[in-house]
């Protein structure tokens with residue numbers, strides 16, 4: 600695949616990111632309450648999810664994501680990426696294991712508390728969570744703030760406009776989403792996800808429907824949130840080009856975490872997807888794969 604200049608600069612940007620590597624826990628490893636791991640933006644410990652009588656969609660996944668880190672979750676179709684994201688984001692309760700966001704064990708929260716946590720501390724950029732077409736772009740961006748109890752008014756609008764300016768769409772604030780292109784709508788979705796300054800943003804294939812240059816623009820916005828605000832971003836993607844914007848890629852196969860790359864580049868990711876992940880399915884153990892740069 601031809602790499603665009605924008606994409607190369609994104610990959611270089613990701614390579615230059617100087618964050619400490621994330622940690623992966625052995626299945627079943629304990630998280631010390633109040634310890635360094637409890638301070639992570641996101642920590643999964645032995646998380647599993649089974650639907651009905653089928654094989655586990657997610658199988659004892661343990662993963663610690665420090666604050667201010669951009670992580671890609673990769674793997675072939677059906678490997679459990681979206682299930683991991685839904686469990687990690689508190690949209691679905693895991694069958695086994697523990698999920699912590701900023702030290703809060705999600706299992707300790709009742710439905711209302713979980714809703715509050717998702718509203719106040721988490722941002723979402725999902726293909727399926729589209730913008731509300733009955734509201735204009737500015738109103739779409741203010742929605743999370745209103746749901747969190749903010750009062751309508753100039754201060755709220757100013758915050759939405761600042762968010763839209765950051766994604767280059769301040770001049771489209773009064774348009775309806777239907778009048779925007781797919782890429783512009785995704786940029787509004789990013790502005791909406793970031794407006795209440797969440798600790799963690801979960802993004803499920805946010806660039807899947809976009810051309811490479813537009814996709815790079817959306818990924819650059821997420822990268823900037825990580826670098827400038829210290830936001831943690833968890834990105835589910837099939838795309839090695841998208842993964843190259845992140846600090847770390849983790850690989851799922853058959854619901855298990857089977858590998859990871861620090862500062863992934865396109866070729867390293869392709870190699871993992873093509874060889875290690877598929878061939879490594881029989882090996883249930885978690886493997887660290889060092890890639891020379």
Ligand SMILES: Nc1ncnc2c1ncn2[C@@H]1O[C@H](COP(=O)(O)OP(=O)(O)OP(=O)(O)O)[C@@H](O)[C@H]1O
Nearest residue numbers: 650651655656674675676677678679680681682683
């Ligand atoms: N609500 C559900 N009910 C039953 N099975 C489910 C449900 N959600 C996911 N699964 C199953 O769990 C497994 C993992 O699905 P998941 O959507 O997490 O994979 P994925 O890696 O995100 O796939 P894709 O890349 O195709 O989106 C699949 O076998 C899927 O059929």
